Amino acid sequence: MIRIHNLTKSFGVFKAVDHISLEVPQGSFLVLVGPSGCGKSTMLRMLAGLERPTSGTVQFGSNIVSDGDRGWVIDPSRRDTGLVFQSYALWPHMTVAGNVDWPLKVAKMGKAERQSRVAEVLRMLGIEALSARYPNEISGGQQQRVAIARMIAPRPAILLFDEPLSNLDAKLRVEMRTELLRVHRATGATSVYVTHDQVEAMTMATHVAVLNNGRVEQFGSPEELVANPSTAFVATFVGTPPANLVPVNTLPSTRMDGLPKEALAMYRPEDLLAAGEGSDDSLAFDFAEASPVAGRTMLTGTRGTLRMTAVVDGAPRLQVGDKVHFRLPNMPAALFAQSGERLS
Numbered sequence: 001m002i003r004i005h006n007l008t009k010s011f012g013v014f015k016a017v018d019h020i021s022l023e024v025p026q027g028s029f030l031v032l033v034g035p036s037g038c039g040k041s042t043m044l045r046m047l048a049g050l051e052r053p054t055s056g057t058v059q060f061g062s063n064i065v066s067d068g069d070r071g072w073v074i075d076p077s078r079r080d081t082g083l084v085f086q087s088y089a090l091w092p093h094m095t096v097a098g099n100v101d102w103p104l105k106v107a108k109m110g111k112a113e114r115q116s117r118v119a120e121v122l123r124m125l126g127i128e129a130l131s132a133r134y135p136n137e138i139s140g141g142q143q144q145r146v147a148i149a150r151m152i153a154p155r156p157a158i159l160l161f162d163e164p165l166s167n168l169d170a171k172l173r174v175e176m177r178t179e180l181l182r183v184h185r186a187t188g189a190t191s192v193y194v195t196h197d198q199v200e201a202m203t204m205a206t207h208v209a210v211l212n213n214g215r216v217e218q219f220g221s222p223e224e225l226v227a228n229p230s231t232a233f234v235a236t237f238v239g240t241p242p243a244n245l246v247p248v249n250t251l252p253s254t255r256m257d258g259l260p261k262e263a264l265a266m267y268r269p270e271d272l273l274a275a276g277e278g279s280d281d282s283l284a285f286d287f288a289e290a291s292p293v294a295g296r297t298m299l300t301g302t303r304g305t306l307r308m309t310a311v312v313d314g315a316p317r318l319q320v321g322d323k324v325h326f327r328l329p330n331m332p333a334a335l336f337a338q339s340g341e342r343l344s
Ligand SMILES: Nc1ncnc2c1ncn2[C@@H]1O[C@H](COP(=O)(O)OP(=O)(O)OP(=O)(O)O)[C@@H](O)[C@H]1O
Pocket: 011, 016, 034, 035, 036, 037, 038, 039, 040, 041, 042, 043, 196
């Protein structure tokens, strides 16, 4: 179990992490997701013991491992955590096996036991054939596997990942997601994974915390966040593609009835229809792009700073310069205040 209570980290007057509280049970895969600068890495560094909280506590199982109010932090090497960064940070002068063996040596494990554990984790990551190579003799994806093997070798109870896949190409990234989840399950550890990529978050997590400006916008399962976003930020951040928000006062009059004029209306891409001609229940946008997705078409239009995306069957044939008319359902899926809070 990981319990984070009122965790805050200030740099001068700036709060990078601002009173965050959340808890996940053992074996969870918690993803911290949000835009650049929202405080994800600072959170992870506090979990790793690399950064002292300004206030609040971090608890792993029954142990408090960081206490900002009392001003103490258990050393990173004594927290039973493993850490993998975006840059793999392998030791260039050591072979693959040497890199994986190193933390076991530091832990003073006996030689025979070390050998068998190194072989076991290399096998688990499918890199046993590379054991005698040096880091500069293997690919980026293979280096990332070595970094993961090195992290799990000492059997830490908590695995911490900071954007571990962002240096890999798109195809490898998708493969490594599955691989990482397999390793996570095989170890029985609790994982915390930082990413700015909501697709990664939604596909991997048991629990997601969407961060924005150092605060948790919403904490829940991927399904909950998509089905029931509690803020406008979450509504337009998660989902493939994310939901659309339109100011109520720009809706066609047939769709505005009974809605508060100042609010933002949320429409899901799959609830819209697209046409080349306008009607009294449609909104006109400048056609921007269309792409095939799983036998359907994803269509996007822009109007000033507004963007609208629909996923439809039978899309009209459009070219840049054409108008696309999105037909709206009777009621929006949700309403948000201009400030972002959910109204209904
Ligand atoms: N040592 C520091 N001194 C001052 N400000 C810092 C320090 N470390 C981080 N910050 C600030 O705290 C905020 C959060 O940083 P953090 O690295 O946690 O963000 P992030 O969400 O991980 O972003 P990214 O995805 O770009 O890595 C940023 O505005 C950053 O500039």
